Amino acid sequence: MIKCKTSKEIGGMGHSIKRKEDARFIQGKGNYVDDVKLPGMLHMDIVRSPYAYAKIKSIDASKALEIPGVVAVVTGKDLEKYNLHWMPTLMSDTQMVLPTDTVMYQAQEVAAVIATDRYIARDGKEAVVVEYEPMTPVMDPYKSLEPDAPVLRPDKEGKTDNHIWHWEAGDKDATEKVFNAADVVVEQDMYIPRIHVASIETCGCVANYNKVDNHLTMYMTTQAPHAIRTVIALVAGHVGLTEEKVRVISPDIGGGFGGKVPVYPGYVIAIAVSFLTGVPIKWIEDRSENLQADSFARDYHIKVAMAGTKDGKIQATRFKVLADHGYTDASANPSKFPTGLFSIGTGSYDYNNAFMEADAVYTNKPPGGVAYRCSFRVTEAVHAIERITDVFATKVGKDPAQLRFENFIKKEDFPWKSPTGWEYDSGDYHAGLKKAMDVLDYDALRVEQAEKRKRGELMGIGISTFTEIVGAGPSKDFDILGIKMFDSAEIRVHPTGKAIARFGTKSQGQGHETTYAQIVAEELGIPAANIQIEEGDTDTAPYGLGTYASRSTPTAGAAAAMAARKLRDKARKIAAYLLEVSEEDLEWEPGKFSVKGAPEKSKTIQEIVFASYTNHPPGMEAGFEATHYYDPPNLTFPSGAYICVVDIDNETFEIKVRRFVAIDDCGNIINPMIVQGQVHGGLTQGIAPAMYEELIYDDQGNILNGTFMDYLVPTAVESPNWETGHTITPSPHHPIGAKGVGESPTVGAPPAIANAIVDALSVYGVEHMDIPITPYKVWKKLKEMGKI
Amino acid sequence: MREVRFKINGEEKVVTVESRTLLVHMIREQLSMTGTHIGCDTSSCGACTILIDGKSAKSCTLLAVQANGKEIITVEGLATAEGLHPIQEGFKENHGLHCGFCTPGMMLRAIELLEKNPDPTEEEIRWGISGNLCRCTGYNNIVKAIQYAGAKMRGAELPSTEPEFV
Numbered sequence A: 001m002i003k004c005k006t007s008k009e010i011g012g013m014g015h016s017i018k019r020k021e022d023a024r025f026i027q028g029k030g031n032y033v034d035d036v037k038l039p040g041m042l043h044m045d046i047v048r049s050p051y052a053y054a055k056i057k058s059i060d061a062s063k064a065l066e067i068p069g070v071v072a073v074v075t076g077k078d079l080e081k082y083n084l085h086w087m088p089t090l091m092s093d094t095q096m097v098l099p100t101d102t103v104m105y106q107a108q109e110v111a112a113v114i115a116t117d118r119y120i121a122r123d124g125k126e127a128v129v130v131e132y133e134p135m136t137p138v139m140d141p142y143k144s145l146e147p148d149a150p151v152l153r154p155d156k157e158g159k160t161d162n163h164i165w166h167w168e169a170g171d172k173d174a175t176e177k178v179f180n181a182a183d184v185v186v187e188q189d190m191y192i193p194r195i196h197v198a199s200i201e202t203c204g205c206v207a208n209y210n211k212v213d214n215h216l217t218m219y220m221t222t223q224a225p226h227a228i229r230t231v232i233a234l235v236a237g238h239v240g241l242t243e244e245k246v247r248v249i250s251p252d253i254g255g256g257f258g259g260k261v262p263v264y265p266g267y268v269i270a271i272a273v274s275f276l277t278g279v280p281i282k283w284i285e286d287r288s289e290n291l292q293a294d295s296f297a298r299d300y301h302i303k304v305a306m307a308g309t310k311d312g313k314i315q316a317t318r319f320k321v322l323a324d325h326g327y328t329d330a331s332a333n334p335s336k337f338p339t340g341l342f343s344i345g346t347g348s349y350d351y352n353n354a355f356m357e358a359d360a361v362y363t364n365k366p367p368g369g370v371a372y373r374c375s376f377r378v379t380e381a382v383h384a385i386e387r388i389t390d391v392f393a394t395k396v397g398k399d400p401a402q403l404r405f406e407n408f409i410k411k412e413d414f415p416w417k418s419p420t421g422w423e424y425d426s427g428d429y430h431a432g433l434k435k436a437m438d439v440l441d442y443d444a445l446r447v448e449q450a451e452k453r454k455r456g457e458l459m460g461i462g463i464s465t466f467t468e469i470v471g472a473g474p475s476k477d478f479d480i481l482g483i484k485m486f487d488s489a490e491i492r493v494h495p496t497g498k499a500i501a502r503f504g505t506k507s508q509g510q511g512h513e514t515t516y517a518q519i520v521a522e523e524l525g526i527p528a529a530n531i532q533i534e535e536g537d538t539d540t541a542p543y544g545l546g547t548y549a550s551r552s553t554p555t556a557g558a559a560a561a562m563a564a565r566k567l568r569d570k571a572r573k574i575a576a577y578l579l580e581v582s583e584e585d586l587e588w589e590p591g592k593f594s595v596k597g598a599p600e601k602s603k604t605i606q607e608i609v610f611a612s613y614t615n616h617p618p619g620m621e622a623g624f625e626a627t628h629y630y631d632p633p634n635l636t637f638p639s640g641a642y643i644c645v646v647d648i649d650n651e652t653f654e655i656k657v658r659r660f661v662a663i664d665d666c667g668n669i670i671n672p673m674i675v676q677g678q679v680h681g682g683l684t685q686g687i688a689p690a691m692y693e694e695l696i697y698d699d700q701g702n703i704l705n706g707t708f709m710d711y712l713v714p715t716a717v718e719s720p721n722w723e724t725g726h727t728i729t730p731s732p733h734h735p736i737g738a739k740g741v742g743e744s745p746t747v748g749a750p751p752a753i754a755n756a757i758v759d760a761l762s763v764y765g766v767e768h769m770d771i772p773i774t775p776y777k778v779w780k781k782l783k784e785m786g787k788i
Numbered sequence B: 001m002r003e004v005r006f007k008i009n010g011e012e013k014v015v016t017v018e019s020r021t022l023l024v025h026m027i028r029e030q031l032s033m034t035g036t037h038i039g040c041d042t043s044s045c046g047a048c049t050i051l052i053d054g055k056s057a058k059s060c061t062l063l064a065v066q067a068n069g070k071e072i073i074t075v076e077g078l079a080t081a082e083g084l085h086p087i088q089e090g091f092k093e094n095h096g097l098h099c100g101f102c103t104p105g106m107m108l109r110a111i112e113l114l115e116k117n118p119d120p121t122e123e124e125i126r127w128g129i130s131g132n133l134c135r136c137t138g139y140n141n142i143v144k145a146i147q148y149a150g151a152k153m154r155g156a157e158l159p160s161t162e163p164e165f166v
C-alpha cells in the first residue's frame, strides 16, 4: 500500500483519484486541433513527392487553380522570396520547408494547395502536375558513408560526404585495456529499427494571422508551445512576427509521444500563407502522410560488446553506433547531446569502464529522429545493454537473473558515478528484480521450461532490468537552442481558497490536470478538486520547455511543489499574525496551521488565504500567488525490473506473450492509478517494436508500409494483460521524491520480450535476433541455421 | 448536392451534402459535433466509430448519403439528463482513457458489443474491440471499463476500480 499524508478529501500524493480531464473526453467535448473552426478559415493540403530522391523539373499549378474554390498553390520558389523555404532544425541542421529544386525523401512536401474546403484542397492537390527527374536514392547508411556515395547535402557549404557528426563518451584506452585482458568477450550487432510514434491523432494546426493587429495565434499539436513561440519569433521576427505578437495554443492533444515536439514544414507553410493572406489556414495531416513524412524514431545500428570474468562479473562495455537521420538531423534532443542520453547505456551494473562512439549519417529517408516516448535515445541504449547482458550470461553459463543480481549496483552505493559520467541518484535494483521474480514464481517457471524442453516445446523467459535517465535537465548542460531546460509553475489562490495553477508543460494524455493538482494539494492542503490546472496557452502559462522525455513531473512537478512551499511560508506568517503567536510556535498539518500544544487554536489554509485578501499583516504584500522556475540539480534515474514469459508454436513460430510482469521504481508516486495506466500504455508501445512495428523501405526509397493497414499498431488482441507493480526509492534531490515514469515501460519492455524469445530459441543455438521478432523472421533464422 | 434526412442523437436533421462527402465529415463539419474523431485514412483505427441503427460503424467509411433514413448515435448522445451512460462511467472510473482521442469510438463500439453480449469474457472484449486502436492505454483498463459497464447495464455487482498495482 502507498502511504498518503493527506486525507482522501484533500487528495494529495498517493491517492488514486479519478481524472479531472475525463469529463470532457468521455462526452465528446475535448477540443483537439481539428475541432478548431474559425470564420473564413481556408484549408491546406500538401502535394508530396512520389520519389525518394529527384530533381524537380517543373511544377504546373494551372489546372489546380482552375478548380472553383482553390485559392492558391504555394511552392518553394514562392517561399524563397521571403527567405522562408528553409528552416533550422532543433539540432542546428537545416530542413526544407518546400523544395526549390530537389526532393530528398518519398512523401516530402512539394507544394501546398489552399482552398475553401478540405475536399477541394484535395482536388487541387491531385491537379498539380510536377515533373521530376528521379535519381538513385541512398537508403543504406553504411553505403552512404562510402567514398562514391553521392553527396546528399550540397546545400551545406563545403560538404563533401554524408557524415553529420561524431560523438564519444567514456574512456577509450582504459576500456580497451580491460577488453584485452578479459576472460570473456561477447559482441553483437543489432539494429533498432525505424518506427513511428503513431499517436492516434495526427499532426496539424490552424494558423490565424490578424493583419490589423499584426498578431499570430497558432493552434497546433505541439508538446512544447513556449519553445515553438520562441522559434517562430526567431525565424519570422524579421517579417514582424516578434515574440509578443505570437500566441501558441496547444489544445487537447491526441497523444504525442515525442512526435509533436519538432516543427514540421506543414506548420510553417500554414503560418506563411496566413501571414500573407490574413486568413486562418487549417492544415491536418492524413494518417498516411503522418506515417510517411514525420515523427519517426530510432534507426540506430549498434555494435555492442561486453567484457567480463568467466564467473560472470561484468568489467567493461563498448558501443559503436551508426545513426541514420534521413536527409537532415531533425532530432529534438537537448542541444549539447547529439545522441541524446544514449550514454546511460552502461546500465544497472557495477563496473568502471565503458566507451561509446556514434556517427550520424544522411540518407534519403524522412528526417528525424524524434525521442519517441524516450528520454532521447535511451530506448536504443537500454536495448543494447540488456540484450548483450543476456548474451554474456549465456556465454558464462549463468542464469540471467542470477548474473544480474551479482552485477547490480548496490542500494548503498548510490549516488553512483557511471563510467560515462552520470551520477545515478538512487535505486534498489535487487528489490525490484526480486519482486518481479516473486510475482511470477521464477524458479517454478524455469522448472516448467525444462520439462517443456524435454517435450520439444518452446518456452522462454526474458528479463530486463533497466536504469532510466529523465527530467532534462540541469541548466549547466541542458538547453534547446540556448534556452535552459527548466520548467515552471504559477499558483494563484483565490480569496475563497480555490486555486488555479498554470504550467509550462503540456499534457497529451498523461493526466496533468489531475496529478499537478495533487502535488499542490499535498503541499497546501487545498483539495485537489478545488485546483484548476491550465497548460498550453503561451499567453497565460509561465514559460517552460514542454512535455516529453518524462520530464514533466521531474521539472514542472517540482516547480509546483516549490511554488506551493513559497505560499506555505507566506501562510505561516499570516497564521502567526492571525493567531498572535510567533511563526516557530506553529505546526503544519495538511490544510492548517495550529499552535504547538494548543491544537484548538488553528487556522485553515482557506481562512489564511481569505485573510491574505481581506486582513493581511501590515507590511506584507496582499494576495496569495507564487511562481517558481525549477532548475533541477540532477536528472532522476527511475528503474524497472521486467520479466516476460513467451510460448512459441514449434511449427508456425507464432509467439505468444503468456505473462509480462513490470515492476517500476519511479520514486514517490503521485497517483498510482495514473502511474499504472502510464505503464500499461508504455508496455504496449514496447511490445510494438519488439514484435510488430517497423517502417520498411525498398532500395528505391519507397515506403512499403506507410498506412495503418500495414503498419501494425497492436490492438487489444496483440497486447497482453499486463501485470504491474512498484518499488519506491525516492529521488533524494527532487522536492517530492518523484522520478517520472511515462517512458520507462517503452524503454524496458522490448529487451525483456526479445530476451524471452531468444531464450525460447536458445535450444536451437540462437543467440540474438533483431526486433521486431516475427514468426517469419524466426522461421527464416532457423532455416538459415539448418535447424528446420 | 444531395439532401440527407436522418436522426442524430434523437434529433431530426436535414443536411445538404456533396455525394462524395464522408459521413464523418458531415458529422464533424456540418453538424459541428466534433466528438467523433478521425485517426486514419484506411478504415483501420475506429476513432470515427458511431452507432447507426444500433450497429457500430466506422463513419469514415460511409458516405453521408448512406445515413439517409437512419438513426445515428454519437458520443454526444450518450449522456442523458439522468447522468452518464454506463460505458462513460466505466471509462472514467477505470482510467480507460489517456488522451481521449480513441475514446468516443471505443465506447460506441463497446456499447454494441455489450448489447449483443452483456457479460463478455476478457478475450471476447479484446477481440470485440480489435477494430479500434488505442495508442495510449495498453488496453488493460479499457477491458476493465467495458466489464464495469457490462456489470452496470446488467444490474450486477460492480467490480472494484482500484488499480492492481502491487
Ligand code: FES
Residues within 6 Å of the ligand: B037, B038, B039, B040, B041, B042, B043, B044, B045, B046, B047, B048, B049, B058, B059, B060, B061
Ligand atoms: S478514421 Fe480510422 S477507421 Fe475511421
Ligand code: FES
Residues within 6 Å of the ligand: A200, A254, A255, A509, B096, B097, B098, B099, B100, B101, B102, B103, B133, B134, B135, B136, B137
Ligand atoms: S487514449 Fe489516446 S488513443 Fe486511446
